[in-house]
Amino acid sequence: MSGTVRPTRLRALLHGPEDRRQRLLTQATIVNTVGMGMFMSVGTIFLIRFAGLDPAEVGVGLTVGSLAGLGAGVLIGDLADRRGAREVVIAALVLEAVGSAGLLLVHNLWSLIAVSAVAAVGSGGTSSARGAMIGVLAEAGKGARLRSYLRAVTNVGLAIGTLTAAVGLHIDTRPAYILLIVTDAVTFVLAAAILSRLPHLPPTRVKSTGSTGKERRWIAVRDRHYLSLTVAASVASLQYWVLIQALPVWIVLKTDAPHSMAALALFLGSVIVAALQVPATRSIDGPRSAARLVALSGPLFLIAWIMMAMSAGPSAWIAVVLLLLGVLVHSLAEVWQAGGSFELSFALARPEAQGQYQGVMGMGHSLVAAVAPAIVITLCIDGGTYGWIVLAVVVAVAGFACALIERNWGRSRHPVPGSPEMQT
Structure with missing residues (x-):
């Protein structure tokens, strides 16, 4: 019996969800996470080896840039709820592509802070707006199943990206690192292109007012x-x-x-x-x-x-x-x-x-x-x-x-x- 179960599960993982919209989200997710796996492996090393920054500057720049983007996810997620998630996710992915490609222009601490802030805003926006998208695309009573599947393909994408980055690390030249960073930026654009094939997703939230007549907007906080x-x-x-x-x-x-x-x-x-x-x-x-x-x-x-x-x-x-x-x-x-x-x-x-x-x-x-x-x-x-x-x-x-x-x-x-x- 076990000999038939495993191939069935493998085929199900490779084929993806039956719903076309969920399948497009899955495809965009795995493309995006391949790029993430590449960046996690080579981004910091590139900044230290070829951008002229020392490790302390890289640490400070990435941290300050990330903190500068803090809270953006809440604002962008709220926008996705009120305007529809599809367009917001696509815009956030394009912003992430700009942040990734911007690494090639980093030459000092301030430029790193600026680039990492752009990337942080895009990343926070993608994550929160994607959450709104998952909520819309999940079938009634099957949200846990879709989320479990997306976590699985995320790890597959990260593993592929990590292995690809290992080749660049072995070559260990500036052109090899540049190729990996450019590829990472391209994966964001490809993911956005895949999601553009989705129909417009209607907003999930309309104005709700309390006894005072004022809109209760920031309900999550x-x-x-x-x-x-x-x-x-x-x-x-x-x-x-x-x-x-x-x-x-x-x-x-x-x-x-x-x-x-x-x-x-x-x-x-x-x-x-x-x-x-x-x-x-x-x-x-x-x-x-x-x-x-x-x-x-x-x-x-x-x-x-x-x-x-x-x-x-x-x-x-x-x-x-x-x-x-x-x-x-x-x-x-x-x-x-x-x-x-x-x-x-x-x-x-x-x-x-x-x-x-x-x-x-x-x-x-x-x-x-x-x-x-x-x-x-x-x-x-x-x-x-x-x-x-x-x-x-x-x-x-x-x-x-x-x-x-x-x-x-x-x-x-x-x-x-x-x-x-x-x-x-």
Whole structure:
């Protein structure tokens, strides 16, 4: 029986959703994420090697530029809710293309800040407006399935982009880096072109007024349950930076494993996540099951990171085994947390304002992303084994907080008869 199930799943993954509009969104997503995978691997190296900036300037420029774009996702997401998501997503993708190509013009700190700010505005806008688009295109009762599929193809795209970038890194010349950056910019344009084939998507939100007669526009920033979820989910997202930032440095500086394990761990993690994304989150059928997976991911991260910490000291082959096992467990935990958090970010949002809500969630993740490298490297590298454990506890507590927030949200929507909520 298993011999027939796996090919069927593979064909389903390659073919995509049956709905044409969902299929176009899927195609745009995988094209876009291939470019993202390239940029993640070569962008910083290009700036240091060929733009004349030192590492400190690159760090400051990218951080300040990202912060300059903070909040743009909320504004652009609200625009998508009120005007229709299709045109807004296309415009944001074109802005990202400009930001990506602009890297080739960077020659000092200020130009880097300007370019990264443009890219940050485009990225925040794409993320939030795309959230509004997903909300419109998801079939009734099947939103979790579409979101799970999009997460899977996202990881496939990132893996392809990472492998492509590895070729450029091996060649290690300025023309090779320029080609990768130009290709990244082109992927944004291609994704926009694919989405242009979609019909206009009607706005999901019309003016709503309260007792005062004034429009209640910024509903997402007044939703205490969603704001609490944003804080908890953003803190839990620190886990993303372990494989990207902490583990490669740990492998090179603290273990006897081959240095190539630093690249292999990131690639292996991307492949495992892409393979597990759909089957491992198949149980998600609503916010309660999503919250359960987020909570369960915490203990798995603790196990994974203890194994990674233990890789310092033993012989090379034992270190490699521990690292591989750690990456495997980490990847499963990541799938559970990412899938559950993604579902909660939609389930706890008001359907007519998905763009605005996704902008709020994106702003929280952007804030954490700005400080995450410093946090994970300080704890894991400087803190040693205890630092790994502390980080795992923080992420686990944040995951449990997400589950508690979902439970309180559910009670507020469906109060128990006789409870104070029902009486009021």
